[in-house]
Amino acid sequence: MASLLSRFCRKLALPGSAHGSRMTSTTACGSETVKSLNLYSAINQALHIALETDPRSYVFGEDVGFGGVFRCTTGLAERFGKNRVFNTPLCEQGIVGFGIGLAAMGNRAVVEIQVADYIYPAFDQIVNEAAKFRYRSGNQFNCGGLTIRAPYGAVGHGGHYHSQSPEAFFCHVPGIKVVIPRSPREAKGLLLSSIRDPNPVVFFEPKWLYRQAVEEVPEHDYMIPLSQAEIIREGSDITLVGWGAQLTVMEQACLDAEKEGISCELIDLKTLLPWDKETVEASVKKTGRLLISHEAPITGGFGAEISATILERCFLKLEAPVSRVCGLDTPFPLVFEPFYMPTKNKASSSSSLSSPSKTHIF
Amino acid sequence: MAQHLKSSKSTFLNVLRHSLAFGSPSHASRHLRQKLPHGGPPSIKKVSPNPLTRLCNTMVDTLSSSHEDTNNESFTNIQVMDFPGGKVSFTPEIHFISESNEERVPCYRVLDDNGQQLPNSQFVPVSKEIAVKMYSDMVTLQMMDNIFYEAQRQGRLSFYATAYGEEAINIASAAALSPDDVIFPQYREPGVLLWRGFTLQEFANQCFGNKSDYGKGRQMPVHYGSNKLNYFTVSATIATQLPNAVGAAYSLKMDGKDACAVTFFGDGGSSEGDFHAAMNFAAVMEAPVLFICRNNGWAISTPTSDQFRSDGVVVKGRAYGIRSIRVDGNDALAMYSAVHEAREMAIREHRPILIEALTYRVGHHSTSDDSTRYRSADEIEWWNKARNPLSRFRTWVESNGWWSDEAESDLRSRIKKEMLEAIRVAEKTEKPNLNHMFSDVYDVPPLNLREQELLVRQAIKSHPQDYPSDVPL
Numbered sequence: 001m002a003s004l005l006s007r008f009c010r011k012l013a014l015p016g017s018a019h020g021s022r023m024t025s026t027t028a029c030g031s032e033t034v035k036s037l038n039l040y041s042a043i044n045q046a047l048h049i050a051l052e053t054d055p056r057s058y059v060f061g062e063d064v065g066f067g068g069v070f071r072c073t074t075g076l077a078e079r080f081g082k083n084r085v086f087n088t089p090l091c092e093q094g095i096v097g098f099g100i101g102l103a104a105m106g107n108r109a110v111v112e113i114q115v116a117d118y119i120y121p122a123f124d125q126i127v128n129e130a131a132k133f134r135y136r137s138g139n140q141f142n143c144g145g146l147t148i149r150a151p152y153g154a155v156g157h158g159g160h161y162h163s164q165s166p167e168a169f170f171c172h173v174p175g176i177k178v179v180i181p182r183s184p185r186e187a188k189g190l191l192l193s194s195i196r197d198p199n200p201v202v203f204f205e206p207k208w209l210y211r212q213a214v215e216e217v218p219e220h221d222y223m224i225p226l227s228q229a230e231i232i233r234e235g236s237d238i239t240l241v242g243w244g245a246q247l248t249v250m251e252q253a254c255l256d257a258e259k260e261g262i263s264c265e266l267i268d269l270k271t272l273l274p275w276d277k278e279t280v281e282a283s284v285k286k287t288g289r290l291l292i293s294h295e296a297p298i299t300g301g302f303g304a305e306i307s308a309t310i311l312e313r314c315f316l317k318l319e320a321p322v323s324r325v326c327g328l329d330t331p332f333p334l335v336f337e338p339f340y341m342p343t344k345n346k347a348s349s350s351s352s353l354s355s356p357s358k359t360h361i362f
Numbered sequence: 363m364a365q366h367l368k369s370s371k372s373t374f375l376n377v378l379r380h381s382l383a384f385g386s387p388s389h390a391s392r393h394l395r396q397k398l399p400h401g402g403p404p405s406i407k408k409v410s411p412n413p414l415t416r417l418c419n420t421m422v423d424t425l426s427s428s429h430e431d432t433n434n435e436s437f438t439n440i441q442v443m444d445f446p447g448g449k450v451s452f453t454p455e456i457h458f459i460s461e462s463n464e465e466r467v468p469c470y471r472v473l474d475d476n477g478q479q480l481p482n483s484q485f486v487p488v489s490k491e492i493a494v495k496m497y498s499d500m501v502t503l504q505m506m507d508n509i510f511y512e513a514q515r516q517g518r519l520s521f522y523a524t525a526y527g528e529e530a531i532n533i534a535s536a537a538a539l540s541p542d543d544v545i546f547p548q549y550r551e552p553g554v555l556l557w558r559g560f561t562l563q564e565f566a567n568q569c570f571g572n573k574s575d576y577g578k579g580r581q582m583p584v585h586y587g588s589n590k591l592n593y594f595t596v597s598a599t600i601a602t603q604l605p606n607a608v609g610a611a612y613s614l615k616m617d618g619k620d621a622c623a624v625t626f627f628g629d630g631g632s633s634e635g636d637f638h639a640a641m642n643f644a645a646v647m648e649a650p651v652l653f654i655c656r657n658n659g660w661a662i663s664t665p666t667s668d669q670f671r672s673d674g675v676v677v678k679g680r681a682y683g684i685r686s687i688r689v690d691g692n693d694a695l696a697m698y699s700a701v702h703e704a705r706e707m708a709i710r711e712h713r714p715i716l717i718e719a720l721t722y723r724v725g726h727h728s729t730s731d732d733s734t735r736y737r738s739a740d741e742i743e744w745w746n747k748a749r750n751p752l753s754r755f756r757t758w759v760e761s762n763g764w765w766s767d768e769a770e771s772d773l774r775s776r777i778k779k780e781m782l783e784a785i786r787v788a789e790k791t792e793k794p795n796l797n798h799m800f801s802d803v804y805d806v807p808p809l810n811l812r813e814q815e816l817l818v819r820q821a822i823k824s825h826p827q828d829y830p831s832d833v834p835l
Contacts, residue, residue: 089642099609100605101609101610104609132597135803136580137587138595139578
């Protein structure tokens with residue numbers, strides 16, 4: 001990605017290009033207490049707060065009772081009781097269907113799908129029931145209290161069925177929201193917003209970061225707004241858009257590019273549906289270049305939606321084709337994972353400069 | 363070692379397991395089984411080449427002859443081991459449970475085919491008021507279906523689905539429930555709404571998709587919903603409502619309500635994955651939910667012989683640990699009683715109940731179907747005449763002196779007038795405003811929808827002739 005960036009921006013390399021500065025992510029109050037937490041602990045904290053603040057909220061899914069296979073639900077059953085935090089039978093369509101019913105009665109149902117690769121049996125319930133519950137009833141009913149959490153993404157050794165990024169399937173469903181946090185601090189605030197949002201939300205957690213990512217997380221109850229993208233690194237030469245664990249990779253690429261004098265503006269989309277077009281549009285109008293990166297396979301990936309939208313809105317301001325650096329169009333491989341992943345050093349197979357209209361496929 | 367052996371056979375096996383290093387208790391018992399007990403079936407009494415087996419058998423002999431063991435039963439009755447999930451007893455016989463019982467599960471009914479109360483029939487008594495309302499609503503449902511069906515044939519409605527033959531299931535089940543019980547219908551249960559007070563006008567408004575439709579014109583006809591009557595909006599997807607009902611039932615239990623969730627589905631619906639998911643969840647979560655299956659013999663053109671090979675749907679309850687009953691769905695009193703009892707059990711004991719109501723789908727699947735293409739007109743006619751739920755119940759109601767021909771004709775002419783008026787009004791009521799295409803997708807329309815509405819409105823402005831004129835802008 002860094003060499004791609006440098007080819008993109010070679011002509012624009014100006015001496016003294018500003019290095020991006022990191023903006024602080026949340027609206028933190030001055031005297032908050034923070035604690036160093038990893039991602040699963042931050043998620044756990046959010047769940048504790050959610051259950052504490054609403055007595056009609058529930059957390060359930062496979063193996064949730066003992067703390068969950070990724071430890072996100074540790075301590076909840078002991079604290080809030082087995083009536084509110086419980087194991088379910090091994091049946092995703094049942095888990096989500098049951099959650100919809102609970103939410104339809106005005107409760108908050110925070111359901112866990114053990115790994116996003118297993119969410120598909122619940123797809124019918126999500127698309128045909130949850131997403132349409134309010135609309136088809138003329139707003140007589142809704143299941144806004146439903147939040148579906150699922151670990152997603154590469155983990156280094158997950159293969160076909162422990163590594164998928166299925167967000168694109170869900171971004172095509174009007175009526176639900178899709179949220180993906182990039183870090184522990186973001187995850188806690190976004191999860192609390194998702195749980196409290198009056199619409200059903202699918203919340204994908206980057207499992208790679210469950211232990212790997214550690215950050216200072218405020219201990220109090222805070223929420224990060226949905227459908228608001230964040231510029232996490234300011235720049236002037238190129239806009240990069242991503243979400244979840246991929247932002248860590250993209251940040252490295254930005255650092256490398258800055259060494260070659262390219263100033264990168266990095267945006268965390270956070271909410272993919274409905275997504276914050278305005279922030280991305282304003283950025284691209286400033287920089288004139290856009291690179292989107294995601295782990296999911298490139299064809300039909302959410303990067304295509306962002307690319308098409310930005311082309312429509314910023315065509316005259318673009319100085320180069322929109323680039324997508326993504327996973328390959330294969331099932332997620334095991335031994336070949338390092339080759340599959342959109343790593344920072346990926347280079348295009350054909351030069352973008354000789355044929356500017358060609359999309360870079362990684 | 364012998365002196366350490368107590369009379370308990372399980373101790374014996376523990377000894378075997380530990381000191382003879384058997385891998386598992388079932389392994390141990392396999393060796394045991396070669397030694398057959400007193401009075402048991404003749405064995406393969408050969409001397410085993412396996413020294414461990416020989417040792418086991420010797421020890422078994424020793425124990426069996428021990429005076430301490432007063433319980434000289436065969437090894438077949440020993441509960442050998444607690445497996446996860448509980449104790450099971452072993453058997454040396456290889457025996458497969460039959461795929462079906464010799465006799466089918468009997469069907470509960472109160473009235474015979476002619477509407478006479480069967481002797482010794484158990485049923486929950488019904489007051490005159492309730493009985494008359496039940497019968498009147500069955501007639502109303504049938505007439506509503508007639509008139510809407512005709513309206514569709516005349517091109518005034520885009521679509522309709524009747525509940526012919528299933529009026530007793532519709533009305534009697536509703537009558538046995540309380541208004542606080544939440545309903546998750548499939549699509550052939552408008553009678554439940556009717557019982558609860560949904561007016562003919564309200565039905566017509568939804569069918570015509572006008573601005574008074576609570577669904578705001580978004581769905582096809584017969585996709586009713588009413589939050590004030592606790593009837594969740596119909597979705598055409600089959601059986602998806604079943605797990606939802608279980609979640610709702612769990613909520614009622616947790617909130618301590620004197621109410622249950624009730625969900626309806628057909629014989630076809632019982633094949634869907636969501637049926638199995640819901641039944642299993644309901645049992646595990648101990649949810650107060652009634653699963654009412656309208657087994658009407660047909661899933662569009664698919665007869666039940668192509669749908670499942672079990673004895674109908676009722677036997678599936680046991681597979682999930684759910685109490686079940688099979689009921690004559692065309693017998694209003696039997697339906698009423700079954701649902702009444704089921705509801706009490708569900709709420710009092712926090713358990714799901716499965717009710718299989720046997721019936722027949724007299725009408726076509728919908729106005730998009732001509733069922734004479736896959737079944738004989740004679741068959742339809744027979745069910746319509748000989749097993750008609752209305753005539754059976756009417757006989758019983760009249761036998762109590764609660765109904766008459768005069769009451770019948772009064773009712774029918776009143777309903778006909780009301781229906782025609784409801785259609786007339788619904789037809790000329792304007793459609794919902796265009797902005798309702800965009801509202802309620804989310805609680806608040808997001809930016810992309812606000813933009814799309816602007817684009818659509820622009821398109822309408824430039825080409826008004828391309829768009830229907832009855833949708834107000």
